[in-house]
Amino acid sequence: MNHQKILDTVVQSGLVPLFTxxxxxxxxxxxxxxYESGVRVFEYTNRHSNAFEVFKSLKVYAEKYPDLMLGIGTIFEVEEAQKFHYAGADFIISPAMLTDVARFCQTRGIFYVPGCATITEVHTGKKLGSRLIKIFPGNVVGPAFVKAVLSVIPDIRLMATGGVEPNETNLRSWFNAGVHCVGMGSQLFDVKALEKGDFQGLKTNIEQSLTIIQNLKK
Known part of the structure; x- marks a missing residue:
């Protein structure tokens, strides 16, 4: 998939749900x-022993949404990146700045988002071809780190992940600092409620978050 199209879609949406x-x-x-709530970029996170089997089937299922981009997160090894790429992942995300994974993705033309917590890591990610950098863990480095990064590397796109909350105060702090999008996992998904078949809270959280983000980006 065209890298510019992925980047534009992520930035336009402003929200990437992270679910496993x-x-x-x-x-x-x-x-x-x-999807019904407005999401067009979705990360399935590689944290279970059967994650690959779930992702393969999910990718086939997601074909009914031609404008949805479905990627894989928590990738640490080149071998993992390779097999999920073959399974159809539209993008690959890591929790760390992994140069071997970055080089593999660069040579294969894969949209790769590394997780970074220092200026050095952000610079390395950019040099290795990443057009979007994940600031992680967001709840540790904070919005002030985003401002620091953009003050010296102003032409990079940043996504904050880790501790981002679906409320206006928290989202405002990130977008005012300069992020182009955020990733939300546990703050967005109440897994116990979902396991009971209650999806209303998720729908509300996503819709409210998307509305807040779009208003902040105006």
């Missing part, structure tokens, strides 16, 4: 609710 679960049917339902 071992149950495929539950994950399908979450994807449906997310």
């Amino acid at each position: 679960h071992h149950d495929l049917e539950l994950t399908k339902s979450v994807l449906d609710v997310a």
Whole structure:
């Protein structure tokens, strides 16, 4: 998929939900609710022993949403990046700045988002071809770090992940600092409620977050 199209879609949306679960049917339902609520970029996170099997089936299921970009997160190894790429991941995200994974993605033309917590890591990610950098863990480095990064590397796009909350105060602090989008996982998804079949809270959280973000980006 064209890198510019991925970047434009992520930035335009402003929100990337990060979800993981071992149950495929539950994950399908979450994807449906997310899409219906306005999500067009979705990360399935590689944290379960059957994550690859779930992702492969989810990717096939997601074909009914031709404008949805579905990627994989928590990738640490080149071998993982390779097999998820072959399974159709539209993008690959890591929690760390992994030069071997970055080089692999660069040579294969894969949209790669490394996780960075220092200026050096952000600079390295940019040099290795990443056009979007994940600031992680966001709740540790904070919005002030985003401002510091952009003061010396103003032409990089940043996504804050880790501790980002679905409320106006928290989102305002990130977007005012200069992020182009945010990733939200546990703050967005009440897994126990989802396992009981209650998706209303998720729908509300996503819709409210998207509305807040679009207003902040005006």
